[in-house]
Amino acid sequence: MTFFILTLFPEMFETITASSILKRAREKKIIKIKLVNIRDFTKDKHKIVDDKPYGGGKGMILKVDVLVNALETIKPKPYTVLLSPSGKKYDQQKAVFFSRKKRLSIICGHYEGTDARIEKYVDEVISIGDFILTGGEIAAMAVVDSVARLIPDVIHPESLKSESFSLGSPREAWGNLEYPQYTRPANFRGLKIPKILLSGNHQQISDWRRKQAAKRTRKYRPDLIKIDKNK
Numbered sequence: 001m002t003f004f005i006l007t008l009f010p011e012m013f014e015t016i017t018a019s020s021i022l023k024r025a026r027e028k029k030i031i032k033i034k035l036v037n038i039r040d041f042t043k044d045k046h047k048i049v050d051d052k053p054y055g056g057g058k059g060m061i062l063k064v065d066v067l068v069n070a071l072e073t074i075k076p077k078p079y080t081v082l083l084s085p086s087g088k089k090y091d092q093q094k095a096v097f098f099s100r101k102k103r104l105s106i107i108c109g110h111y112e113g114t115d116a117r118i119e120k121y122v123d124e125v126i127s128i129g130d131f132i133l134t135g136g137e138i139a140a141m142a143v144v145d146s147v148a149r150l151i152p153d154v155i156h157p158e159s160l161k162s163e164s165f166s167l168g169s170p171r172e173a174w175g176n177l178e179y180p181q182y183t184r185p186a187n188f189r190g191l192k193i194p195k196i197l198l199s200g201n202h203q204q205i206s207d208w209r210r211k212q213a214a215k216r217t218r219k220y221r222p223d224l225i226k227i228d229k230n231k
């Protein structure tokens, strides 16, 4: 899969894309990350990418003509996403949807935002949460990372099955958050791991985890619990 990231700050992606799972996925040539510097697509000698908002107000707006020039150099046109806090909320289901695309363009806004006419040139407007970032770069990294790990051969499929929000696994029936996990030491300053995990009884461990996952979901994310109207 190829990601095209349209940004004013391509250097921000260097560390993230050169570390951990993204690094390995790039080395294995499962993913490619192409950074497109929006500033290269200005037509004036001062390379101006932004301007004052029509109607007045503070801040600067990224220019639609510059953004479209940048978008139109990517051929054939990939599935295209604009990052904005006023977009549709991003989630694991959307990550799965994006992971099935061969090519994905992501536009990172900056300053006060982007000229709204850019929405006519994109397939979706996506927000990574109800908070404001300075620019779309961190949001783009979150999208790239969450999508890349779902692409076959990037990580072991068994690891994906048991994660929070996983789809099509027993977890769906269990509640959507992951159960609590522990590793050695078994006793840390008097904090002992649940005895059941040392029992070696896989069925009992599995039942315990199912209950813990449901408990955790009720506690932290009751909004994830789907009500079965047939019951």
Ligand SMILES: C[S@@+](CC[C@H](N)C(=O)[O-])C[C@H]1O[C@@H](n2cnc3c(N)ncnc32)[C@H](O)[C@@H]1O
Binding pocket: 083, 084, 085, 086, 107, 108, 109, 110, 111, 112, 113, 114, 126, 127, 128, 129, 130, 131, 132, 133, 134, 135, 136, 137, 139
């Ligand atoms: C400072 S923000 C602009 C905020 C805008 N004035 C508003 O109130 O909605 C600049 C850019 O950061 C990105 N951004 C900020 N928060 C985001 C979020 N929660 N999800 C996705 N992108 C975000 C967008 O690309 C946005 O254009």
